[in-house]
Amino acid sequence: MSAASCLLTEDQFLCSICLDVFTDPVTIPCGHNFLKTCITEHWDIDLPCQCPNCREVFNTKHELQVNTVISEMAAQFRQSAQQVASSSSSSEQQVSKPKEVPCDVYSGSKRRTWMFLLCLLCVFTAWMVSDQKKHLVGPLKEEYEAKKAELWKTGAEILQMIQKRRLKIQEIKHSEELSDEDADREISEGVQIFTALKESVERSLAELIKTIQEKQRKTEKPAEGFITELEQEISEMKKRSTEVEQLLQSEDHLHLLQSFTSLNTVPPTKDWTEVNVHPPSYEGTVRRAVTQLEETLSEQMKKLLPESDLKRVELKRVQQSAVDVTLDPDTAHPYLILSDDGKQVNHGDVRKNLPDNPKRFFNYVLVLGKQSFSSGRFYYEVQVKGKTKWTLGVVRESINRKEEITLSPQDGYWAIWLRNDNEYKGLADPAVLLSLKSRPQKVGVFVDYEEGLVSFYDVDAAALIYSFTGCSFTEKLYPFFSPSPKYGGKNSAPLIISPVNQ
Structure with a gap:
């Protein structure tokens, strides 16, 4: 090698x-x-x-x-x-x-x-x-x-994951601290609100009791005077009766003859046939007190709550009067199509051949609810999503259903409508053009019969749309609905009576 x-x-x-x-x-x-x-x-x-x-x-x-x-x-x-x-x-x-x-x-x-x-x-x-x-x-x-x-x-x-998790821990702790602060603040505000409500209720109750007692005293005072006079007259008549009885038992004929003239006549008394004591009327007293309390509470809550919360509270209050409303097919215009459950109405393409009756509308595509109301409060909600034209409200029972009329309180209609996709009006006399911050998808209708109030709400925004006040209701009121024509499919969505979520 x-x-x-x-x-x-x-x-x-x-x-x-x-x-x-x-x-x-x-x-x-x-x-x-x-x-x-x-x-x-x-x-x-x-x-x-x-x-x-x-x-x-x-x-x-x-x-x-x-x-x-x-x-x-x-x-x-x-x-x-x-x-x-x-x-x-x-x-x-x-x-x-x-x-x-x-x-x-x-x-x-x-x-x-x-x-x-x-x-x-x-x-x-x-x-x-x-x-x-x-x-x-x-x-x-x-x-x-x-x-x-x-x-x-x-x-x-x-290391990056560790850092992110440390930041998340800090975020959670911060959120927890904020949550605790929010909870403490909410509790504090809640205590203030309910303390104010309690004081208002106590004041209103005291005023109600005072009012009733004053009415009672006004009744008791003349009654006590009448009783005193009657008792005095009874005392005088008892005295005269005793003298007569003693004279009849006496053997002194001369004294009887001398006293006969004065004792033979009934002592002078008051004519009590026209005298009456009427008990005080408490009708409406409690109702007025409750109304006054509501107004007081509303003013106090305006001071304590943000406007958005106040609106939500107001809507919740009227929603307490929710009722079940269904559509009455006997009142529906022949062009209208009603769902089997009576909760939806739409405008059809063909006018149906239906038997005419006094309840059915002839010139206007309207339909009424089956339920009527002649006292108290009632509230219901209607979905108007996807529509460019509709009319909603309440009517009195005696409205003209066959001839052309004006939709106004004078003709028995308290209503609002949508026209041209974005034109809202309150149908007063004259009509009031409404400026809304949002487009309502669901409309709430509230009626206080005794107060003469009809209000319309944007349910999702918890905002008041329009109110008729000072109304005079003397007969039954019915909910009414008009989906309006389809206009080539642009307004084909139905009006839907929706359940109220309180």
């Missing part, structure tokens, strides 16, 4: 895991060599046991023995490298070049045997290490750098 075959390079004595020169090299079953500490640590974290170079897997962890041949060769290589480094200032530039290992380490036949083995092993190791360096060490380092970058990325993502 040539001397060149006995030259060893630094790469041939490097561990492919740590890229350091062998000190205690071990050989694993697949034939690859590594530093004992490197492969041990690798196997401790990589289960099952696997070769870092060829990826061969071993089911059991083998006991590792130091490869003495490679260990001795590596020691010789280090010694030679140190000698070269000390004898030449340019040795640093020549580290990567082949360095000779002295072949006179041994002598005789033993020397020749070792030289043959050594040369054979150097040839093999040169190929193996250079090939590993090219095909394994490089990719392993690249994989290491890639994995390292991934770990940095993962670590950064974890």
